[in-house]
Amino acid sequence: MIKKIYFQSIFFSFLFFKGAFATESGGMPQLNPEFWISQIFWLILTFGTMYIVLSKFILPKISNNLESRKSQILENIEAAEKQREVSEAKLKEYDEIILKSKSEAKTTFNQTREKALKDIMAKKEVLDQQIDDEINKAEKEIEVLRVSAPDKINKIAIETSSELLEKLIGSGVNSSSISAIVDDLSKRNGDKYYGN
Amino acid sequence: MAANPMSQFDVYRIGPEIKVGAFDISFTNASLFMIISTVSILLVFNFGSKRNSVLPNKIQLLAELSYTFVAKMISDTAGSKAKPYFAFIFSLFMFVLFCNMFGMIPYTFTVTSHIIVTFILASFIFIGVTIIGFIKHGIGYLKLFVPSGVPAVLLPLIVVIEIISYLSRPISLSVRLFANMMAGHTMMKVFGGFVISLGLVGGWLPLSFSVALTGLEILVAFLQAYVFAILTCIYLNDALNLHH
Numbered sequence: 001m002i003k004k005i006y007f008q009s010i011f012f013s014f015l016f017f018k019g020a021f022a023t024e025s026g027g028m029p030q031l032n033p034e035f036w037i038s039q040i041f042w043l044i045l046t047f048g049t050m051y052i053v054l055s056k057f058i059l060p061k062i063s064n065n066l067e068s069r070k071s072q073i074l075e076n077i078e079a080a081e082k083q084r085e086v087s088e089a090k091l092k093e094y095d096e097i098i099l100k101s102k103s104e105a106k107t108t109f110n111q112t113r114e115k116a117l118k119d120i121m122a123k124k125e126v127l128d129q130q131i132d133d134e135i136n137k138a139e140k141e142i143e144v145l146r147v148s149a150p151d152k153i154n155k156i157a158i159e160t161s162s163e164l165l166e167k168l169i170g171s172g173v174n175s176s177s178i179s180a181i182v183d184d185l186s187k188r189n190g191d192k193y194y195g196n
Numbered sequence: 197m198a199a200n201p202m203s204q205f206d207v208y209r210i211g212p213e214i215k216v217g218a219f220d221i222s223f224t225n226a227s228l229f230m231i232i233s234t235v236s237i238l239l240v241f242n243f244g245s246k247r248n249s250v251l252p253n254k255i256q257l258l259a260e261l262s263y264t265f266v267a268k269m270i271s272d273t274a275g276s277k278a279k280p281y282f283a284f285i286f287s288l289f290m291f292v293l294f295c296n297m298f299g300m301i302p303y304t305f306t307v308t309s310h311i312i313v314t315f316i317l318a319s320f321i322f323i324g325v326t327i328i329g330f331i332k333h334g335i336g337y338l339k340l341f342v343p344s345g346v347p348a349v350l351l352p353l354i355v356v357i358e359i360i361s362y363l364s365r366p367i368s369l370s371v372r373l374f375a376n377m378m379a380g381h382t383m384m385k386v387f388g389g390f391v392i393s394l395g396l397v398g399g400w401l402p403l404s405f406s407v408a409l410t411g412l413e414i415l416v417a418f419l420q421a422y423v424f425a426i427l428t429c430i431y432l433n434d435a436l437n438l439h440h
Binding site: 012024027028030031032034035036037039040041042043047049054055058059061062063064065066068069072073 | 202203205206207209219220221222223224226227230231233234237238242243244245246248250256259260263264282284285286287290291309310311312313316317373378391
């Protein structure tokens, strides 16, 4: 494709040349050799100067700039990476601290709770003891009362029955015989009266 | 002057006639535009390389983009061996590009529209590439004309064709650039002349054509500089990495 274009352009340019040579007056100024030497001279001068200045001073600077920018960017990326790592480590540390303090708080809470529970238990025990003592005491009193109650009832029964007999019969009856009867009765019905 | 579309290519003397021996090296409008192009290239790239900020400004970006563009072009076509010739190809590309682009400004002179200028550049490339080839490969550089895998019967013909194609390189390289520039500028001048001659009534059509042509010519100006540089790279690749 490119070669085809070359040859075509060469061919057409030859046609052009021919036409240009044919018309002397209005020909192509390009083919007038009057200033060829001047153009060659100035071309070599300007192009050579430009080439030397570019290759010696300017292009090395540009390549240097590009290189240094590249390395600087790489350095910055590296530094950023490092910073990221540091911050990650810090974050980890922070997490650890948080975790540790959480567990600490938990243990403290547990300990305190246990202690409080223990206190409560101890107090409860003491109170229970007191209550038990009270109950025991009351039971003992009741027991005492219960034990003493039949005797009193017997006594009342004896008195009442002797009074009744006195009123009925008109004379005193031997109290010892009455008490013997009352005792006998109370023993016989003891289960009925006291439920024990 | 306006009537003849070729008069824009006239070279005329500016200032006195300077003669060195029998040679006339007077300062002409061609010399003026060579100097303008060269000085602008040097200014652009000087300012583009002065400061090295991490965030480049516009001119620095321009210089660095051109640098990487040409560097990529060379490494793509001629490989890493062509690195020592980077500066030459870079200046060549920039010179042709700036000359073409300055030619697009009205009333300027297009340096590259002269066959002698492009021919000197092309023959310099041709001679340089040939010398590099012989230095790198000695007499083995002639193997370039004998492609491998060609039947023995066809070989004499192929070798002749290869030699002709090799020798026509400077001509094709120079004529391509010169003819493109000349044809484009002539055409623009012709259409410009139509605008004047057809006047307010019929001038709009050639005017719109001229506008379109200007865009096309700017594209051609860049493209021809690029083609010139890339063909130089291809020739250099032939000389550096001999494999056909």
